[in-house]
Amino acid sequence: MENHVLQDYLNNHAFPIVTKKRKSYLTYEGLQDRYAYVLKDGIIKTSVISRDGREFNLRYIKGLEIVSLVKDEYSQFIDAPFNIRIESETAELYQLDRVQFWKDINQNRELQTYVKDYYRIMLLHSMKKMQQMLMNGKFGAVCTQIYELYDTFGVPVKNGILIDFVVTNEEIAHFCGITSASSVNRMIQQLKDAGAIEIHQRKFLIKDLELIKENIIF
Structure with missing residues (x-):
């Protein structure tokens, strides 16, 4: 998926840019909003709340990406599908009138293809x-989440692959549907004992990616 199509579209319009600070929310699940948002810079996290009030994390997102374009093309106001929380010190997002955005998509073949590919990739x-x-x-769910963190934030370093972003065991629990962070603590310790990971300055350092992948069904 070629982000230059989206970037060219954004560059050709004077969309307002919203700046939010760390731990603040851009939208809440179920809150009506007339805008679509595109992440310009920073890191955000999407999540939903279960019926019993527990938070379930969906994804970390960084770099240029549409983060809230959903539902039909004509309703001016829609219910936000999930919570969007800022995870970096600050994040900047383009704010687009969603109905006008859909009109522009339908009139621009390249942008239309981009959005279709975006939804296809997100669904897969x-x-x-x-x-x-x-x-x-x-245990496999925790390994899956660590692998996804590697895919999003992994940086090759001299002695392994550094996940260059601080993620707590509690957040990993919320990604995996595990109610207790202490359960994640035990599984992280198991991975450390096996030599798969280390913790450096609160960040995961992957020492053996293949060992982590052995616990995931791809």
Whole structure:
């Protein structure tokens, strides 16, 4: 998926830019909003709240990406599908009138293709992650999430692959549907004992990626 199509579209319009600070929310699940948002810079996290009030994390997102364009093309106000929380010190997002954005998409073949590809990729990603979470058990789910963190934030360093972003065990629990962070603590310790990971300055350092992948059904 070629982000230059989206970037060219944004560059050709004077969209307002919203700046939010760390731990603040851009939208809440179910809150009516007339805008679509595109992440310009920073890191955000999407999540939903279960019926019993527990938070379930969906994804970390960084770099240029549409983060809230959903539902029909004509309703001016829609219910936000998930919570969007800022995870970097600050994040900047383009704010687009969603109805006008849909009109522009329908009149621009390249942008239309981009949006279709975006939704196709997001759907495949969601299906694959759900499969991995359901079929691998809790330990496999934690390994799946660490692998996804590697895919999003991994930076090769001299002695391994550094996940260059601080993620707490509690957040990992919320990604995996595990109610207790202490359960994640035990599984992280198991991975450390096996030599798969280390913790450096609160960040994961992957020492053996293949060992982590052995616990994931791809």
